[in-house]
């Protein structure tokens with residue numbers, strides 16, 4: 001019995017704090033992912049060793065070969081969704097789709113676009129190919145940018161693939177591929193699916209970075225190859241530049257929030273290591289990653305990406321078809337983002353022929369600011385809402401956080417039925433989290449509303465700053 005239990009124990013990455021008390025305190029706050037178990041770690045390790053090379057080669061395939069793989073995948077995805085997912089049966093049936101109706105991408109582009117709002121108007125069980133497994137599925141509840149919670153269900157295969165796509169990206173940023181004993185350092189509220197793969201490819205996660213966090217000392221202790229972070233933390237990381245270089249970090253990767261190429265170039269020069277950005281989401285997983293030549297290359301084996309309704313400058317809506325999620329297919333899904341594609345694309349200097357994005361629209365204007373004008377990461381605020389308001393409650397219909405002064409935030413909620421009985425406790429917890437993100441006490445005012453007030457912007461926002469900087 002004891003030997004059985006021992007074999008199931010997973011490597012405790014978060015204990016590698018180098019006896020630094022402040023690191024230890026922060027590390028303990030990291031949320032342990034339910035996916036992080038011995039069985040799935042093992043499956044991922046096994047898949048990585050067998051498919052690492054072919055995944056790398058896929059990105060250098062000819063355009064035709066890549067499109068052929070995608071078309072075949074998209075065809076079977078649509079038919080399988082039409083046959084097994086009640087939502088698509090109804091949605092596609094209503095526009096006259098019949099099985100086998102796709103033989104080209106132009107056929108595919110005739111299918112109607114789905115949005116979070118459309119999907120959310122259907123019951124969760126009608127959006128998956130097997131409602132019986134919904135209780136056991138991996139679930140991501142995202143507040144996203146629309147303000148209405150949205151559940152994405154994934155199976156084991158998706159979780160494994162999502163991690164493999166990340167590892168491929170990590171390797172593309174390094175001079176030599178990750179070795180089994182290498183560390184990845186995450187300064188991010190959201191950890192990876194796995195803290196290690198049976199003790200290999202280990203990750204250490206700090207869910208936040210504070211001005212007094214002894215990051216430099218800890219980097220020298222762990223000596224990670226990569227540092228993965230939110231762009232908002234780059235100014236604090238810069239204060240630990242000397243230790244970062246000495247510890248052997250080869251690249252800094254950013255995700256979750258938008259940052260401009262100008263900022264990344266600035267920090268890359270200032271830190272003395274390249275900074276690469278990743279565009280991914282809870283709904284789709286990996287969408288696109290930056291190469292050393294600054295281009296965002298689409299992960300064509302994970303997503304079929306379209307940019308529609310382009311404006312004169314070339315900005316259009318990002319429409320994604322997820323190629324890895326069989327359980328809850330997202331087909332021609334409007335991601336709510338705006339991006340600009342590269343026209344007349346040739347082979348990138350890095351050798352990639354994947355679709356390339358030039359720019360991914362930022363939503364920075366909405367970000368909260370402290371009285372000192374410091375930006376409070378929107379992703380961290382959304383994570384606090386996810387953890388406190390959404391994790392235990394499925395009756396929250398929609399919400400919006402509005403910053404109305406340097407120390408006042410209004411929370412508007414629209415509950416389906418009665419508001420949660422624990423609301424006072426939840427509000428207190430949220431206030432504490434927000435205050436810790438701001439670095440001083442903020443007032444949180446709560447209003448239960450029948451409908452969220454309309455916004456002037458092109459899409460609904462869950463984080464709005466109405467207070468203007470002096």
Ligand SMILES: [Zn+2]
Pocket residue numbers: 291292293294295297348349350351352
């Ligand atoms: Zn490239």
